[in-house]
Amino acid sequence: MSHREILEALSGLLLAMFVAMLSSTVVSNALPRIVTDLHGSQSGYTWVVVATLLTMTASTPIWGKLADQFNKKVLVQSALVIYVIGSLIAATAPSMGVLIGARAFQGLGVGGLTALVQVVIASMVPPRERGRYSGYIGAVFAVATVSGPLIGGVLVDVPGLGWRSCFYVGIPIAALAFVVLQKKLHLPVVKREVNIDYLGAGLIVGGVSTLLIWVSLAGNDFGWGSATSYGLVALGLVLLVAAVYVELKVAVEPVIPVQMFRDRTTALATVASVLVGVAMFGATVYLSQYFQIARGMTPTHAGLMSIAMVGGLLVSSIVSGRVITRTGLWKRFLVGGMALVVVGLFLLSTIDEKTSLVVVGAFMAILGVGLGSTMQNLVLAVQNNAAQSEMGTASAVVTFFRSMGGSIGVSALGALLSAQVSDKVTAGLTAIGVPTSGAQSHEIPDLSALPAPVRAVFEHAFGTATGELFLVAAPFALAALVAVLFIREVPLRTTLEVEAEAREPEVVAA
Numbered sequence: 001m002s003h004r005e006i007l008e009a010l011s012g013l014l015l016a017m018f019v020a021m022l023s024s025t026v027v028s029n030a031l032p033r034i035v036t037d038l039h040g041s042q043s044g045y046t047w048v049v050v051a052t053l054l055t056m057t058a059s060t061p062i063w064g065k066l067a068d069q070f071n072k073k074v075l076v077q078s079a080l081v082i083y084v085i086g087s088l089i090a091a092t093a094p095s096m097g098v099l100i101g102a103r104a105f106q107g108l109g110v111g112g113l114t115a116l117v118q119v120v121i122a123s124m125v126p127p128r129e130r131g132r133y134s135g136y137i138g139a140v141f142a143v144a145t146v147s148g149p150l151i152g153g154v155l156v157d158v159p160g161l162g163w164r165s166c167f168y169v170g171i172p173i174a175a176l177a178f179v180v181l182q183k184k185l186h187l188p189v190v191k192r193e194v195n196i197d198y199l200g201a202g203l204i205v206g207g208v209s210t211l212l213i214w215v216s217l218a219g220n221d222f223g224w225g226s227a228t229s230y231g232l233v234a235l236g237l238v239l240l241v242a243a244v245y246v247e248l249k250v251a252v253e254p255v256i257p258v259q260m261f262r263d264r265t266t267a268l269a270t271v272a273s274v275l276v277g278v279a280m281f282g283a284t285v286y287l288s289q290y291f292q293i294a295r296g297m298t299p300t301h302a303g304l305m306s307i308a309m310v311g312g313l314l315v316s317s318i319v320s321g322r323v324i325t326r327t328g329l330w331k332r333f334l335v336g337g338m339a340l341v342v343v344g345l346f347l348l349s350t351i352d353e354k355t356s357l358v359v360v361g362a363f364m365a366i367l368g369v370g371l372g373s374t375m376q377n378l379v380l381a382v383q384n385n386a387a388q389s390e391m392g393t394a395s396a397v398v399t400f401f402r403s404m405g406g407s408i409g410v411s412a413l414g415a416l417l418s419a420q421v422s423d424k425v426t427a428g429l430t431a432i433g434v435p436t437s438g439a440q441s442h443e444i445p446d447l448s449a450l451p452a453p454v455r456a457v458f459e460h461a462f463g464t465a466t467g468e469l470f471l472v473a474a475p476f477a478l479a480a481l482v483a484v485l486f487i488r489e490v491p492l493r494t495t496l497e498v499e500a501e502a503r504e505p506e507v508v509a510a
Contacts, residue, residue: 006124010133012180013117014140016076019083019174020113021141023106024052025148026170028288029299030156030163037163040096043217046414049285050212050407051100055107056114057403058205061255063112064397065196067119073185076120079112080174087174091167115399122383123187129325137376139318149288149306153299195252200243204255207239208404212411256397265385266394268487269378270401272338275480276378277405278412279345279473280371285410286417286466287364294353294463296447296455308361312368320373330377331489337373338481340366342474349471353463374484375402384490409476413469420465421458428457 027034027048035045066075086106093099121133155165214232222228247254261267287309291302320333344367351360379398429435432453447455 006133008184009124009181009186010121010136012177012184013076013120014136015173015177015180016080016113017117017137017140018144019080019170019177020110020117021144022148022151022170022173023083023087023110024049025144026152026166027163028285029149029153029292029302030166032289032292033156033299034099034163035096038093038096038099041418043221043414043418044096044100045289046411046418047100048096048103049281050411050414051104052107052110053281053403053407053410054205054209054212055104056111057208057400057407058201059108059111060115060400060403061397062196062198062201063115064119064394065253065255067116072116072120072123072187073181075112076116076181076185077178079109079116080178081109082106083109083113084171084174085109087167087171091164111403114403118379118383118399120185120187133321136321137317139314141313141317141375143314149303150300151303153301153303156299197246197251197253197255200246200251200255203239203243203246207236207243208407210236210239212407215412215415218415256400260394260397263385265487265490266382266397268483269382269398272334272480272483272487273378273398273402274405275476275483276338276341276371276374277402277407278409279341279477279480280375281406281409286413286469290351290462290466293447294459294466295357296459305357305361305364309364309368309371312365312370313372314368316369316372317376320377324377324380329489330381331484331487333373334377334381334484334487335481337370337377338477338484340370341374342370342477342481344368344370345470345474345477349467349474351463351467351470353459355463378402381487381490409473413472416472417465417469420468421461424461424465425457428461429454432457 031045031048034048035041038044063075063079083106086102086109090099090102090106093102117137121137125133151169152163152166155161155169156163210232214229214236218224218229218232247256248258261270287306288299288302291297291305292299297305316337320337324330324333344363347363347366348360351363382394382398385394434454447458450458
């Protein structure tokens with residue numbers, strides 16, 4: 001394909017990617033208002049995010065397998081349709097339960113878009129040139145991350161619209177992406193025999209989901225040492241053991257192919273993806289809550305604060321992509337990016353409700369620069385070592401583990417935030433002579449309706465607890481940095497197929 005043909009097709013793919021990113025970012029600043037209106041709790045706040053991440057995680061490798069067998073354009077369009085249906089249900093949700101279910105369904109479409117965009121680009125562009133286009137993906141990711149919170153915040157604050165309009169806003173963009181892809185994306189359908197491992201995917205996500213439910217609800221809905229707690233842990237472990245057995249002994253084509261991890265780059269990039277997912281999703285998803293509750297901002301102002309982090313992500317993703325395309329070398333960006341992620345998280349661990357917003361913004365910018373140099377390049381490193389016939393599976397495995405890490409991070413750190421806030425609120429209210437209960441201390445308050453002394457207690461609780469979240473997330477990023485350091489750099493090949501390099505002596509000589 002010529003550069004122009006690639007850009008025309010890429011425009012539809014980028015619109016689809018924008019929709020996928022917008023699905024999470026547009027509701028981030030609306031979540032405090034949503035949870036208040038639907039009478040939810042901190043665990044409900046967490047599960048509105050986790051539900052999408054889990055179904056996205058479960059479906060990502062299945063979409064990747066389907067991409068090796070069926071028309072990729074039809075698959076992307078199908079994912080867009082699923083996203084739209086989920087959005088419509090979420091927009092009309094009467095309760096937290098329905099909203100969480102709708103977000104879970106929406107995640108099926110988001111998983112398809114996230115996996116398939118990478119697969120389609122890998123089918124059009126050799127790895128050496130892919131850095132440039134990965135930069136475009138990073139830029140779209142940044143734009144969606146900046147505009148999403150801003151759009152969501154404005155919609156929540158505008159009278160007559162409210163948070164439900166946040167779920168409608170992506171539908172016209174999804175429709176436009178559908179039409180552009182229909183007209184501009186033309187790929188040959190190269191079929192191979194595949195066996196989709198539905199059982200393995202279901203067991204893996206079922207086991208992880210059970211453990212995440214236990215982590216997020218224990219200590220509030222039931223005791224840590226209760227029969228319910230023991231039952232959930234036992235069920236989760238049994239499901240994961242069964243998943244390992246199925247992947248190793250039963251599945252013809254396992255959802256997580258063990259042989260892929262014999263490649264050192266794939267194994268280490270996968271480990272790094274899990275850890276980056278824990279650190280990135282787990283820590284950053286609660287920033288909007290910090291700005292609105294600890295700092296008393298409106299959803300719109302909280303959205304504006306995200307520009308600091310996403311600006312850094314935008315610049316670093318574009319610059320790193322272009323330099324990688326020119327030089328063919330990528331490891332330096334992975335190492336440098338992960339180092340900045342570690343530094344950014346440790347710096348953000350020092351914030352509380354009184355930290356200067358300029359300082360908070362600077363720390364977020366450092367984290368953003370690191371993430372922009374890391375996320376897309378982990379996928380690129382794995383794709384460079386994968387055969388074209390396995391490109392869908394290889395791309396999906398990295399995304400699968402990053403999403404799984406994100407689910408674990410959001411749920412575990414959300415439970416930690418809930419526990420920390422509850423303890424601090426209880427202590428603070430007791431100190432000023434206000435009686436409290438466990439249920440009250442777990443609720444997300446409407447600050448405008450609280451007396452000033454009580455509001456100050458909640459602001460302090462959320463401010464200091466958010467800083468502690470970043471401190472807990474930082475070691476995961478540090479472990480990811482160690483994994484990245486041991487990745488062996490393989491120069492990016494200039495052909496689509498691995499074996500083609502051996503047939504091009506001049507490339508080998510170069």
